[in-house]
Amino acid sequence: MGSVGAKDVPVLLSPEGLRIDGRRLDELRPIRIQAGVLHQADGSAFVEWGMNKVMAAVYGPREVHPRHLQQNNKAVIQCKYNMAAFSVDERKRPGLDRRSQEISKVIAEAFESVVFAEEFPRTSIDVYIEVLQANAGTRCAGLVAASVALADAGIPMADLLPAVAVGKIAGKIALDLRKEEDNFGEADLPMALVPQSGRLVLLQMEGHMTPEELSQSLDLGVQGCRVIYEKMKQALRDRYATARFAPGGQ
């Protein structure tokens, strides 16, 4: 994928079955999630996942801008995924590109599947995801951050949305690809799970997989999501363990 004419293909899997960073095929990169990191937003979260650094902020329910998007029977959920110009090796031209717009759309649709939007008619719930440092899997890191930020903002939802990408490297199915594995691997399959229903609300795929490999990937991804789910819940518990409840505090 994207490797036409490229040189220096790294060895993605050692003879011992270890990946570039020493992980096994079913291992996640280290993840750190912090809820309530911003002051102006109604809810926020910061996720450090491998070498990704992603910030998410939630505003609302608030007035809808632009006004014509307003819905009489429910809140609209607007999502903006954006990559900072300095977040990748070669400077990215700032502003909305097509990739960001597509990712914003699928993330908004994932949240619309779990947020109780009908409780807030004629309002907007605005989700902003800012990728500060990127190393593959930013849409999943963004989704995890935004999901914790929504909970931090007190938005009622059916569940949190853990997300992870599964891929294929050196012919093997692997959990949570890092950049080299994404660039030189054979497939990439990001997904987001509703843990309580066991259903997927975000699912994309690019590359080559047999139906059997795809089936195995779904199981591995669901398993990864359940681990991330626990970390998300812990981040929210930590937020309230450390919150300053003193009058005038915050």
Add this chain to the structure above:
Amino acid sequence: MSGEVATEIRTTHILDLAASGKRLDGRGPDEYRTVVVQPGFVETADGSALVRIGDTAVVAGVKLELGKPFPDTPNAGVLTTNAELIPLSSPVFEPGPPQPGAIEVSRVVDRAIRAAEAIDLTRLCVTPGEKTWVCYVDLHVIDHSGNLIDTAMLAGVTALAHANVPAKRFGVAEADYKLDIQHFPVECTFVRLGEAIVVDPTFDEEQAAQGRLTVATDETGRVVAMQKGLVGAFSPDDVREIVRRALVHGDRLRARIKGGAA
């Protein structure tokens, strides 16, 4: 607003029908609408096709121009896919810059063409690092009655399969030659209607849908791309079942590309 009420009544009706295995237009859950493929629809293009799936119609045009390769892929040609949802095709589209819906269609089609390696991009290179063919695939939705992705994909891949490289016109060879594609990706889209999962949704079914999943396959039986869209969810078992059905439908749709080929 009466429009909203009518949509809600229709949605309820579509979901009621789906619960008993029926659809508004009389199809079964696993049945496509009539597929019509007409290659060579636009003579000014280097490759083209008009594809109709039921009342949905997409015209695809392929144009090749000489340009510079990307610095990181000096030996490869450039492929650009673009979809236009023009206001002509539906009351829900407005003029202006591409909306997320159009961007999704073009990116999902582009992803399948790339991942399947439908075109051997290295064959498009004229002088490494300096000159290469830039292949534009433009998808114009002219009638939107649902399932744009499958229709646009089939139009795009058919246009590519029938395209000629205008080498003579650009003075880099004595004669034009066929672009030649090496794989034939097609997309199959399904929507959830209650507990039923139906293939090839109409516009009204898409409005009623609780989740959409598109699966791209190639002629070797591989899955090359997927995209879940709309609000809603699928279990891993739903996905496995959809992939199984997409492989069967994929072969039928693919037969239409080759069947139309000269």
